[in-house]
Amino acid sequence: MTERTRIGRLAERGVTDMEQIRAILNEGVVCHVGFSVDGQPYVMPMAYGHEGGQLYLHGSVMSRLAKSLAEGIPVCVTVTLVDGLVLARSAFHHSMNYRCAVVLGRARELTTQEDKMKALRCITNHVVPNRWAEVRPPNAEEIAATTVLALPLDELSAKVRKGPPKDDAADMGLRVWAGVIPLRTVMGEPVADGDAASYFVMPAFLKSPDLK
Amino acid sequence: MTERTRIGRLAERGVTDMEQIRAILNEGVVCHVGFSVDGQPYVMPMAYGHEGGQLYLHGSVMSRLAKSLAEGIPVCVTVTLVDGLVLARSAFHHSMNYRCAVVLGRARELTTQEDKMKALRCITNHVVPNRWAEVRPPNAEEIAATTVLALPLDELSAKVRKGPPKDDAADMGLRVWAGVIPLRTVMGEPVADGDAASYFVMPAFLKSPDLK
Numbered sequence: 072m073t074e075r076t077r078i079g080r081l082a083e084r085g086v087t088d089m090e091q092i093r094a095i096l097n098e099g100v101v102c103h104v105g106f107s108v109d110g111q112p113y114v115m116p117m118a119y120g121h122e123g124g125q126l127y128l129h130g131s132v133m134s135r136l137a138k139s140l141a142e143g144i145p146v147c148v149t150v151t152l153v154d155g156l157v158l159a160r161s162a163f164h165h166s167m168n169y170r171c172a173v174v175l176g177r178a179r180e181l182t183t184q185e186d187k188m189k190a191l192r193c194i195t196n197h198v199v200p201n202r203w204a205e206v207r208p209p210n211a212e213e214i215a216a217t218t219v220l221a222l223p224l225d226e227l228s229a230k231v232r233k234g235p236p237k238d239d240a241a242d243m244g245l246r247v248w249a250g251v252i253p254l255r256t257v258m259g260e261p262v263a264d265g266d267a268a269s270y271f272v273m274p275a276f277l278k279s280p281d282l283k
Numbered sequence: 284m285t286e287r288t289r290i291g292r293l294a295e296r297g298v299t300d301m302e303q304i305r306a307i308l309n310e311g312v313v314c315h316v317g318f319s320v321d322g323q324p325y326v327m328p329m330a331y332g333h334e335g336g337q338l339y340l341h342g343s344v345m346s347r348l349a350k351s352l353a354e355g356i357p358v359c360v361t362v363t364l365v366d367g368l369v370l371a372r373s374a375f376h377h378s379m380n381y382r383c384a385v386v387l388g389r390a391r392e393l394t395t396q397e398d399k400m401k402a403l404r405c406i407t408n409h410v411v412p413n414r415w416a417e418v419r420p421p422n423a424e425e426i427a428a429t430t431v432l433a434l435p436l437d438e439l440s441a442k443v444r445k446g447p448p449k450d451d452a453a454d455m456g457l458r459v460w461a462g463v464i465p466l467r468t469v470m471g472e473p474v475a476d477g478d479a480a481s482y483f484v485m486p487a488f489l490k491s492p493d494l495k
Contacts, residue, residue: 075323100365100466101379105317105326111287112324114317114361116383149326153312153468161419162407163429167313171328195374199464206459207373217375235476243477247418250475252411254312256365259465264447265455 075175075226086229095172095229096121099150100198100256104128106146108139119148120190120197121224126174127190128220137218141180148174148222156252159236160245166236168251172229178220184211187219287387287438298441307384307441308333311362312410312468316340318358320351331360332402332409338386338434339402349430353392360386360434368464371448372457378448380463384441390432396423399431 086092101116115136120127126148130137140146155168181187191214192203209217236249298304313328327348332339338360342349352358367380393399403426404415421429448461 100368101363101381103315103317103326103361103363105315105324105359107319107322107324110319111357111387112317112319112359113387114315114326114359114385116361116363116365116381118379145323147317147324147326149315149328151313151315151328153328155471156312156410158411158414159418161421161425162403162415163421163425165407165410165414165418167330167410169313169328173326175323175325191374195377198368198377198379199370202370202377203374206371206377207454207457209373209375213373213375235474238476242419245419248475249477250473252473253471254468255471256466257469259367259467261462261464262447263460263462264450265461 084230084232086231091231092172092227092229093121095152095170096126096150097197098152098170099172102126102128102148102150104136104140104146104148106136106139106144108135118194118198119150120193120195122193124224125190125221126224127193128178128222129191129194130218130220132216132218134218137220140178140220141218143177143179146176146178146222153254154233155254157232157236158249158252160238160242160247160249164236164238164242166232168233168253170229170231172227174222174224174227176222176226178222181219181221184214186221187214187217190219190221191217296442296444298443303443304384304439304441305333307362307364307382308338309409310364310382311384314338314340314360314362316348316352316358316360318348318351318356320347330406330410331362332405332407333436334405336436337402338436339405340390340432340434341403341406342430342432344428344430346430349432352390352432353430355389355391358388358390358434365466366445367466369444369448370461370464372450372454372459372461376448376450376454378444380445380465382441382443385439386434386436387438388434390434393431393433396426398433399426399429402431402433403429 102119104117105114150172152170157166195203314331316329317326362384364382369378371377407415
């Protein structure tokens, strides 16, 4: 934790336990990547993966996003899980239950084929566990066409809100429904492409979905 | 659309139709707000609402985030809906189906009680339709304790991917499952706080949930 990642307000929501932060990174499907170009911040959703103290991102070598990040500019990667809507008796105390991890730093472009492959495998398997072993791996051309970035998990923090609304004592008698509406991400019925459904082996992941 | 919001790569995914962009803003629960302080970008999840060409954000007057934004620094607000995982026959063509709206600009702090109330109502009703009418509205003290920001919906764009994986012709014979795994956000069973369940009227919203 640094001065930049210190939780300012509502410090009781701050999480510094690395296991909890890792659990948030494990559960997220996309991250939101923030960076500035010519003084204008941009926030873009990206797939990601993490292992060995590194968070991996990738993009086409042609994309402005990947080009900008590869220059080693300061970046912020945020993973947010929205767990519920918190409905209080007063408008003021409405809130959300969430878990949010934030990583600050500078991304480094991976250059060797071996490093890039390892990172791409990590990203693929983060989104769909064990998927890498089931598909055709990238060839040299595809790897060359992909910018792969590593951001060290050095400067990071998390913020978590959970539990019921916190209404003022004076509002407890109001005839208003209050409580939490849980939200979660679920998978729908897989839609096979072309002949895939009839001929081929379902991914291990889909046989026992453990994503959500 | 400006040079800054022009979709660079995969321009076929670009969306400039205001109705489609509004639909993304309508459906999102949280946005991710990007801004820079001392050259370091930060990305934070926030509740939001929009109406009349303005996107509204709010935070405690004590929060660093609200203080920074209220200075009128450049900001990026991104709303992302992840619709599905796209599993291709090759690692390279894996993707996600998503809808993402991006708003660039500078936020303006609302100062009159009337403007702040209107924006807070908009944010509350965005998250839970018609909730504002059911709860105790904010009093003067609560409004004073809240920074409310308006970002004009002037400079914005969206990017959408949908449909099946796009594999290379040479990979179509591989014995690999391919297709789309739909993802969506659903509400769980509401958890009432204290006596709320037994005594009080359920919010209209929960009687016919239309959030997702």
